Amino acid sequence: MFVGHAFLAFGIVALLAGRYGPETRPLGLPGGVTVGSAVAVGLAAALFSSLPDVDVAHAAFQVVTLPEESTAFDHFWAATSERHRTTTHSLVVAVAASVGFALWPVGRWLGLGVLAGVVALGAVAGGIVGGAVMTVFVLVGLLVVTLALKTGLAGRSIFTAAVVGLSIHPFTDLLTGEPPLFFAPWEFAVIGGRIEPFVDLTLNLLLAFGTELAVIWFGLLVGLWLAGIDWRRHVHAAATVGIAYAPMALVLRQPSVDNATPFVATILLVGMVGVVSFRRPVSSDTTVTAALTALATITFAWLGFTLAYVTVTGSV
Numbered sequence: 001m002f003v004g005h006a007f008l009a010f011g012i013v014a015l016l017a018g019r020y021g022p023e024t025r026p027l028g029l030p031g032g033v034t035v036g037s038a039v040a041v042g043l044a045a046a047l048f049s050s051l052p053d054v055d056v057a058h059a060a061f062q063v064v065t066l067p068e069e070s071t072a073f074d075h076f077w078a079a080t081s082e083r084h085r086t087t088t089h090s091l092v093v094a095v096a097a098s099v100g101f102a103l104w105p106v107g108r109w110l111g112l113g114v115l116a117g118v119v120a121l122g123a124v125a126g127g128i129v130g131g132a133v134m135t136v137f138v139l140v141g142l143l144v145v146t147l148a149l150k151t152g153l154a155g156r157s158i159f160t161a162a163v164v165g166l167s168i169h170p171f172t173d174l175l176t177g178e179p180p181l182f183f184a185p186w187e188f189a190v191i192g193g194r195i196e197p198f199v200d201l202t203l204n205l206l207l208a209f210g211t212e213l214a215v216i217w218f219g220l221l222v223g224l225w226l227a228g229i230d231w232r233r234h235v236h237a238a239a240t241v242g243i244a245y246a247p248m249a250l251v252l253r254q255p256s257v258d259n260a261t262p263f264v265a266t267i268l269l270v271g272m273v274g275v276v277s278f279r280r281p282v283s284s285d286t287t288v289t290a291a292l293t294a295l296a297t298i299t300f301a302w303l304g305f306t307l308a309y310v311t312v313t314g315s316v
Helices: 004-020 037-065 072-083 091-103 108-150 155-172 201-226 237-245 261-277 284-313
Strands: 026-029 033-036
Touching: 004 037, 004 155, 004 201, 033 037, 037 108, 037 155, 037 201, 091 108, 091 155, 108 155, 201 261, 201 284, 237 261, 237 284, 261 284
Parallel strands: none
Antiparallel strands: 026 033
């Protein structure tokens, strides 16, 4: 997933906090923005859920040493594959790091000791580079903690946000790539390969993309519910034009998870229909309408493409 991690983590944590947590209270975000405490802890979970992907940072430095006949893009992903979805995606690290992040506002040295252990795990698994990657992981995580503290969240809320966000991430990767090392630094496989229930490669892509859309909708609807906004008022009728994307099923040459760029680029372009909802002056209300209409348009496009593809190919 690209952004699904964050939306799923936000939705789960914010929904539970809104339903079963203590009475929500207004909390301040940087910039003078005020949100409910359920939204604040959900946003923290969303940020923590994106944290494991900082492991791609080391690959950027390797692009400067390009081999012959290799593009920067190719070299970046080749370098990324060496470290991506390893220690930062570990459930062991998720729990240990969450403890360290939660302890940081209580006792800096105690939290630092736990987080130093997390860095050591990275070094055990990947040597100097692995330790450096985990150092970046910890530093970015502490930045999230700092932002969470500014909203008034306490250590318990930070732990919940961190452990849920970090634990969700590796599972949401199972539809789009090689399974993460769930128990790194111990290298034993829990799941042997990417989840691909269909023989048809395009259907596997449509499943992955549809799942991403579903969790984005989930996160947004939870956020709108907490804000007291009726989402149905903000989906413009123009979103139904997304169905017109269906004929692309005859144009694209068997897109797949490994060859998804043409499909993703064109279907996201369809979402630009959302701009028709804008009125002047631009406000938070029109922005919500534009965003939801764009997402609805992409959803209709995905549905139309899927129905057309299944009809034409006879795939099940």
